[in-house]
Amino acid sequence: MFAWCALAIVILLTTTWLISLRLADASIIDPVWGLGFVVVAWVARFASGGDGVALRQNVLVALTTVWGLRLFAHLALRHRGQGEDFRYKRMRKKHGERFGRVSLVTVFGFQAVMMFLVSMPVQVGQVPDHPPGLGLAGYLGIAVWAVGLLFETVGDWQLTRFRTDPANAGTVLDSGLWRYTRHPNYFGDVCVWWGLYLIAAATGVGALTILSPVLMTVLLVKVSGVPMLEYSLRKRRTGYDEYRGRTSTFVPWPPRKAS
Numbered sequence: 193m194f195a196w197c198a199l200a201i202v203i204l205l206t207t208t209w210l211i212s213l214r215l216a217d218a219s220i221i222d223p224v225w226g227l228g229f230v231v232v233a234w235v236a237r238f239a240s241g242g243d244g245v246a247l248r249q250n251v252l253v254a255l256t257t258v259w260g261l262r263l264f265a266h267l268a269l270r271h272r273g274q275g276e277d278f279r280y281k282r283m284r285k286k287h288g289e290r291f292g293r294v295s296l297v298t299v300f301g302f303q304a305v306m307m308f309l310v311s312m313p314v315q316v317g318q319v320p321d322h323p324p325g326l327g328l329a330g331y332l333g334i335a336v337w338a339v340g341l342l343f344e345t346v347g348d349w350q351l352t353r354f355r356t357d358p359a360n361a362g363t364v365l366d367s368g369l370w371r372y373t374r375h376p377n378y379f380g381d382v383c384v385w386w387g388l389y390l391i392a393a394a395t396g397v398g399a400l401t402i403l404s405p406v407l408m409t410v411l412l413v414k415v416s417g418v419p420m421l422e423y424s425l426r427k428r429r430t431g432y433d434e435y436r437g438r439t440s441t442f443v444p445w446p447p448r449k450a451s
Contacts (some may be wrong), residue, residue, distance in 0.1 A: 193239040197315055200235045201304050204228055209300040218280040218295050219271055226263030229256055232311045240318035248326055252317045252391055255337050259384050266348050310408050312401040317392030326394055333390025340383025347376030364435045372444040378412045379442055
């Protein structure tokens with residue numbers, strides 16, 4: 193099963209890389225990130241064998257599919273007509289003609305490895321020779337996943353609506369969910385993966401995949417999510433430092449009073 197999932201990821205991201213060369217736009221990797229987990233979930237489900245109506249397996253596939261397709265649609269619509277993201281433009285300028293080969297390893301290859309590791313709960317949770325039910329951890333996982341999807345969906349919708357109003361150009365969104373956390377979409381993403389982990393943990397071996405949500409949390413909070421985005425926002429958004437001073441970085445919390 194794991195080999196089939198790895199092969200599916202390699203085929204998907206290699207195909208995406210080839211398309212990116214044709215379009216001269218590496219940004220297409222961003223929406224494919226969510227789609228890739230949907231592919232992994234379904235490949236794992238069919239490759240695992242076992243009872244076709246096993247509750248835990250089907251719940252994992254359904255929740256991963258809903259999350260992945262929503263993220264894919266959101267990022268694809270946001271990218272439409274925008275051109276290549278500044279991160280990849282910077283890489284393209286730095287590496288010149290070598291960018292295609294470099295991006296295969298540093299962008300598409302790296303994301304392939306991350307996708308395989310992060311999706312471990314979805315893969316291991318499909319193993320049929322373990323109790324197929326959800327248990328308390330599984331139902332708790334569904335609740336955590338639902339909270340995460342709510343924060344991601346509402347946060348993205350509020351940000352999209354804010355950006356489409358020309359009057360908000362260069363200003364900071366500090367209402368709705370963004371009043372309580374500077375990154376409701378990242379918080380939601382982390383909750384989704386902790387939720388899927390809890391469902392997989394209903395099996396004994398599934399509990400060992402805790403690296404997946406830990407890795408996703410570290411990446412978003414400490415590496416490629418919050419730090420990179422905030423570095424850019426502090427330069428581009430008027431009043432962002434004041435917003436940072438009163439608003440929780442990640443976990444939703446009532447805003448602090450101005451000093």
